[in-house]
Amino acid sequence: MQITYVLELLEPTKRKQNIFFNNIAEVVKNRQAIADKLKAGETKLSSADFKEHNLPSAVKNQNIREVKVLFRLFEKSDSKKDNIDFKKNQPICYNNQNYKIDGHIISIPLYTSKCQRFAFPVKQTKRFKELQEHIENGSKLGKASLFYKRGKWYFAVSVDLPQEKNNNPNTMGIDIGLRQLAVASIKNSAGKEINRQFFNGKEAGFIRKKYRSLRRELGQAKKINSIRNINDKEQRWMTDLNHKISRRLVNLAVQEKVGIIVMEDLENIRQSAHSLNRADRNLHNWTFYQLQQFIEYKAELAGIKVKYINPKHTSQRCSKCGKVKKVNRKVNLYSCQCGNHIHSDLNASRNIAHLGQQSA
Ligand SMILES: [Zn+2]
Incomplete structure (x- = not known):
């Protein structure tokens, strides 16, 4: 470290x-x-x-x-x-x-x-x-x-400094997204979920909309400098939020005796960003990446290992029976024929934790 x-x-x-x-x-x-x-x-x-x-x-x-x-x-x-x-x-x-x-x-x-x-x-x-x-x-x-x-x-x-790794047995999977900025699922070594937590993105969505409409007004007035100031302001606001969320996630991980935090390798950015316009997508790529960096840094200080997994199918796979079916995933709900009906981001975070445990 x-x-x-x-x-x-x-x-x-x-x-x-x-x-x-x-x-x-x-x-x-x-x-x-x-x-x-x-x-x-x-x-x-x-x-x-x-x-x-x-x-x-x-x-x-x-x-x-x-x-x-x-x-x-x-x-x-x-x-x-x-x-x-x-x-x-x-x-x-x-x-x-x-x-x-x-x-x-x-x-x-x-x-x-x-x-x-x-x-x-x-x-x-x-x-x-x-x-x-x-x-x-x-x-x-x-x-x-x-x-x-x-x-x-x-x-x-x-x-x-030589890393002092904790040897805690539990695993935390974190799904990072737009509607829920982060959803964490914590599993014990037997693969059973012992806690979960949602970090709501409502406020961030609201702020994003506010800045977007401000930008549009200024864009029509061609006020380039003001637009730049607004972009900086929005970035600072998101940075601050990312600091808070990462702190809460890592505190939760420490409290729940987590030894490994698992996240998606966001090199290939999530499908959920498809419907957004270009400017928003870039901002998201940046904030997703920053949130992961903050989590990684704080986790390492707490002696928690951080691992990245391939994001393929994490949101389409059923976390209960393992079946991959795209249509099972609605906006907020994951609904599988096996009887698994849960929040789609929680479903993803469970898959992420599971993949991290498998490849440990
Ligand atoms: Zn299922």
């Missing part, structure tokens, strides 16, 4: 702060140039392709790695923007070969008139002590980044 420690630096001198700001300005240019090359179809990139940017080559190489990931996500998102645009305040990123933590000093390369190493003392906090203990115990350090926020400088370091 990876944990990130955000360390505050003791206030650097004005001269060093200027060096930081200069390097950040170059990072912005460099990242933009990398994204432009990726957009143009150039994928084999190295620091030598960006001689015009005054940065240590370690930072350029790390930028290439990071922007490649961002670009892939950008392409997947079907954004209407032409390419990613980077905000002014980018972090300066390093991989674990490029920085050192020695006592309470971090040392990193920066560019002045040439590439140089600089040392910065870190504020002594409980968090920092904790990180130092992990280092002494042999934990591996990962990526790090230097960034500026509200007048302060921070160094964020990720560290790989």
